[in-house]
Amino acid sequence: MSEKRTDYLSWDEYFMGVAMLSGMRSKDPNTQVGCCIVSQDNKILSMGYNGFPIGCSDDEFPWARDGEDPLETKYVYSTHSELNAILNYSGGSLAGAKLYVSLFPCNECAKAIIQSGIREVIYDCDKYADTPSVKASKRMMDAAGVRYHQYHRSNRKIEIEL
Ligand SMILES: Nc1nc(=O)n([C@H]2C[C@H](O)[C@@H](COP(=O)(O)O)O2)cc1CO
Numbered sequence: 001m002s003e004k005r006t007d008y009l010s011w012d013e014y015f016m017g018v019a020m021l022s023g024m025r026s027k028d029p030n031t032q033v034g035c036c037i038v039s040q041d042n043k044i045l046s047m048g049y050n051g052f053p054i055g056c057s058d059d060e061f062p063w064a065r066d067g068e069d070p071l072e073t074k075y076v077y078s079t080h081s082e083l084n085a086i087l088n089y090s091g092g093s094l095a096g097a098k099l100y101v102s103l104f105p106c107n108e109c110a111k112a113i114i115q116s117g118i119r120e121v122i123y124d125c126d127k128y129a130d131t132p133s134v135k136a137s138k139r140m141m142d143a144a145g146v147r148y149h150q151y152h153r154s155n156r157k158i159e160i161e162l
Pocket residue numbers: 028030031032033049050051065074078079080081082103104105106109128
């Protein structure tokens with residue numbers, strides 16, 4: 001008799017995998033971030049990646065990280081993956097949801113996460129942990145009771161032929 005597969009994706013692999021796949025849509029040459037918001041009963045509610053707002057052309061707005069003129073850097077224009085995922089949701093309330101993201105949320109996204117009622121953040125990379133932005137983010141999420149923990153990598157490699 002044929003048994004059920006045992007090597008299927010875990011929920012965490014599935015949702016972080018979807019977040020990372022979403023990040024592959026990003027045009028940012030330096031950091032691509034992807035996000036997947038999931039209900040308490042493991043249904044995907046929304047996804048997002050970092051990029052410029054609708055109407056702000058990827059070919060006309062700047063992707064530079066630094067420069068004399070802040071208006072010629074990406075930072076004043078890019079919408080983070082987490083905010084995009086929150087704003088992309090059109091189904092009503094995100095109260096009680098979980099958010100998977102490939103990079104720890106900044107302070108501005110933490111505000112949106114808290115205010116939208118998301119209760120748990122599962123992140124992969126935390127490369128900006130030493131910045132005021134991420135420290136403020138953790139302080140706010142701690143105060144608001146939003147739990148956060150790092151994704152445990154399974155190191156499984158997935159190859160998809162498209
Ligand atoms: N949590 C995050 N989600 C994001 O979508 N981003 C975006 C903003 C920029 O487009 C890019 C960071 O660029 P860089 O400073 O590593 O070259 O990633 C950044 C963070 C970091 O807090």
